[in-house]
Amino acid sequence: MSLEIREDRRETGLLLSPVGRIDSNTSGELERALLAKGAEPRLVVDLSDVEYVSSAGLRVFLMLARKVKAADGRLALCALPPSVRQVFDLAGFTALFTVESSPDQAFERLSS
Amino acid sequence: MAAETITAEASAAGVSGLAAAFDGFSRRHVLPARVIEASQVALDELLSNIVKAGVEPGNPAEIQVSFDFLDPVLEIVVSYNGAPFDPLARKDPDTRASLDDRAVGGLGIYLVKKLMDSVTYERVGGENRLRMTKRIDA
Numbered sequence: 478m479s480l481e482i483r484e485d486r487r488e489t490g491l492l493l494s495p496v497g498r499i500d501s502n503t504s505g506e507l508e509r510a511l512l513a514k515g516a517e518p519r520l521v522v523d524l525s526d527v528e529y530v531s532s533a534g535l536r537v538f539l540m541l542a543r544k545v546k547a548a549d550g551r552l553a554l555c556a557l558p559p560s561v562r563q564v565f566d567l568a569g570f571t572a573l574f575t576v577e578s579s580p581d582q583a584f585e586r587l588s589s
Numbered sequence: 590m591a592a593e594t595i596t597a598e599a600s601a602a603g604v605s606g607l608a609a610a611f612d613g614f615s616r617r618h619v620l621p622a623r624v625i626e627a628s629q630v631a632l633d634e635l636l637s638n639i640v641k642a643g644v645e646p647g648n649p650a651e652i653q654v655s656f657d658f659l660d661p662v663l664e665i666v667v668s669y670n671g672a673p674f675d676p677l678a679r680k681d682p683d684t685r686a687s688l689d690d691r692a693v694g695g696l697g698i699y700l701v702k703k704l705m706d707s708v709t710y711e712r713v714g715g716e717n718r719l720r721m722t723k724r725i726d727a
Binding site for chain 1: 601604605608622623626627629630633634636637640684685686687688689691693696697699700703704
């Protein structure tokens with residue numbers, strides 16, 4: 478199964494929206510797509526259309542956060558569905574990321 | 590409806606097929622979304638662990654998965670041949686470490702333990718067997 482990743486270039490930064498399941502099968506695609514954008518000054522990942530995230534996906538988000546930090550960029554995640562939020566909370570990942578409820582709020586946070 | 594048992598090759602394609610089989614099973618039993626999503630994550634963790642660790646060159650292992658739903662309990666059993674290995678014995682990861690110190694090893698099994706109501710390991714007749722359950726009414 479492949480993972481679709483929508484891209485929306487806004488004045489405020491780049492918005493990426495993966496669609497589907499992020500698991501051992503699709504995490505490779507997510508890794509290629511997200512890490513290619515690791516040098517963006519302001520990057521928001523919208524998770525509203527993600528069904529679930531397994532640890533293979535968490536690993537990619539961790540790598541992305543490190544890459545963005547190394548490039549002095551800013552990263553936020555937004556619109557985590559309940560099951561995705563649960564996995565982030567259990568893994569202690571919520572504390573590692575800026576998490577907002579919508580893309581607009583995420584960009585606002587990154588611009589402040 | 591009876592339990593369903595599916596056998597797949599221990600490979601990425603096999604794991605993907607087993608996830609699709611669980612989709613079908615959960616639709617037929619009209620399981621709640623939160624149970625399906627938690628179980629799909631748990632299944633992906635167990636299966637990807639086996640694929641990463643369990644296959645010896647020239648000896649492609651098979652994984653057998655059975656799904657059973659006895660209202661209100663969903664049970665998923667994953668069995669495979671291979672050297673005895675209890676993934677549940679692994680120490681839980683530090684989920685409070687900072688971004689720079691964070692390791693992902695062990696996180697998958699930790700998620701299985703937290704997302705499911707129970708998970709057990711057994712060595713049965715030369716097979717590793719992992720059994721997980723989740724109640725749909727919890």
